[in-house]
Amino acid sequence: MNFDLTEDQRALVDTVDKFAASVIARRTDPSSTEAMVTGTIDRWQEMAELGLAGLMIAEDDGGLGLTMAETLLICEALGQSLVQPPFISYAVIAPKLIETSSSTDVRTACLQGIAGGSIRIAMARDESILDFDQSQLNSRVEDDGGTLRLSGTKELVIDGVTATHFIVTAQLAETGPNAFLVAAGQPGLSITPLRGLGGGLIARLSFDAVEAMALFEGNDAPVKVDRAIDHGIVAFCAEALGLMNRMLALTAGYLKTRHQFGKPIGSFQALQHRFADMVVAAEQSRSATYMAAAALAEEDAPTRKQDVSAAKSLVCRHGRAVLEAAIQLHGAIGITDEYELSRYLRRMLEIEKTWSDAIYHEDRFSAELMSRT
């Protein structure tokens, strides 16, 4: 256990910071969905050229073979600059699932394509819109004379609009739930782009007998999907750390420069204490995120689920506290859309709802704990 950055890790963060700065310098107001899609794909190609798309992929499969620690550093840096590339979907969740596929061919082809940036896979799992419950799995796959065909609807698919492929969870008649690889652009697959709370795009997918390929032979697909998504959740927690850093920085600056009653508002103890609460929330969030990353490395499913859910619920809860305090300490400027804070706090809320919120994860934490005793 060591919390200091190595030379290589510093260089990696530096690379991401420079990439983010160049994206921000070129940023224009996204006028249309098409422009947003093109921009996202172009930026993703740039990240792939920097090697970042294959960060977690083994060197033999064309990746860098790095660990969750590096992923956290990248995500935090991306959160701080609010660049929001589809890094977690394409470079964390997808490869973490594909690496467990039963087919060596699929594994090799997909992982190399992901690392190179040509294959962008989004995870399509959820079907409910008022619950994060995944037990209702209505999407079905039928065997149509040797060809598998998928039908159903998937809601709120993160980074789905810019994906080349989807991993879709569905029931395969007789054998039960599995995960399927589906290429975009096929007949029967319709993708509806939705504007996200954080300003990006989210997809609603509808499948009507779309050709699909099963990723797993056995019945352990749900276990493997959970594991992959848990990696993504920890990465989102790290992005939230970056958001909190920026919200703290904006607030600290405001406390020093804003004057009322003839002095900086940061000289008032009530406001100092609210800021201290923000610092504590951010530090506890960081601790929880590191804890969850360590649990991922242990590869023990109950421990992993407990610690990942502990971290996600804590980061959601503390993220909410940080953004609320940031608004309050900024006063009325904090409730304007124009001020920078607005984008950070909307992204924070988006992360809350990405791969389940605090309520869901506290429940999952409790359930894992009870199943163990």
Place this chain on the structure above:
Amino acid sequence: MDLTFDAADRDFRDMIRDEIAALVPEDIRTRVNNLQHLTKDDYLRWQAILDQRGWATPAWPAEYGGPGWSPMQRVHFEEACFLAGAPRQIPHINMIGPVLQHFGTAEQKQRYLPGIPTLRDWWCQGYSEPSSGSDLASLRTKAVRKGDRYIVNGQKIWTTWAHWANYMFCLVRTSDHGRPQEGITFLLMEMDLPGITVRPIRSLDGAHDVNEVFLEDVEVPCENIVLGENQGWTVAKFLLNAERTEIAGLGQSKRLLQFAVRMLDRMTEQGVSPDRLRALRVRLDRIRIDLKAHEWTLMRVIAAQPGDPRAPSASILKLCGTDLLERLSALLMDMGGPAGLAYDPLARGGESDAAPPYGHVLNGTAATYLEFRKSGLVGGTTEIQKNLIYRETVHLWEVG
């Protein structure tokens, strides 16, 4: 950054847990698990057991007969003791010991250090005064030099276990010049000197842990100064830094969590309504989550190099540790339900052998809540910690 566990560290944690669990005497464990107070004799017996094992002074370096543990190993030791139902470590062992080792003269070390591991010499800390709490540097207990002695007059308060102590280390005023911090001296004295009177203070739960200590023309030899006249603030600050991992209260929180889990099991067995159980379980599990994060903050503080601006402030450890103790003790009270209406402080304090009407554990639930109201006050109040956090961190956030 490498977020994988160190195998040697885990081995040590497992080893110390097993060993400590095997060492705790059954009657002491029972009293601890009954949420009762311990007697001085309990502490002395446990300390003797630790001394035999070479673990009586966990924070002391090997050259002074300590186990030479790393800060993380000390955390594991402390946690093992709490989880096994052992008495808590007498904090003053880890305070006065390192102070003397660092600042004491050869004579002071020779005279005072040998009595500490066995608690043959029991030290108390004379810091707070009736008018000097958070603003400790304003303290007014005066030591006036007369030949080769000081004449000390004043009053200390909230002095834990002064009634069991035969020595006190205290802060006294030796000068009124300059900043208040510059006129303070760190002084050692025997508790049986003429002019020292100890008066008990009962706490909210009826227990007697803290005292008032009156000092009236107490004559203390000048050689009992540590470091030097008017240098006491330096010693006091060193001491604060030495306890920065203990203030996290991690072991204490884990013990209260253990009680809460047992209570929930008992309530489940006794058919408490599912709605009530669920409400309590949600609170319990949220505390568990926050406790996990707290543990990692402690690991990050320990791993940090001195002066690293990215390291969490030790004040965060105190703040979060306090928050957990307050919430856990409140949860225990709520778990006690209607049984908490009845309370027998004498049974809890071991001053009476009579069993309380609903048993010791239920007798201790509301009392534990009352007992832990102190946690946001001792060692710097929550509000002082927040002042410090603001001061230490606000400049680190540069708007770019």
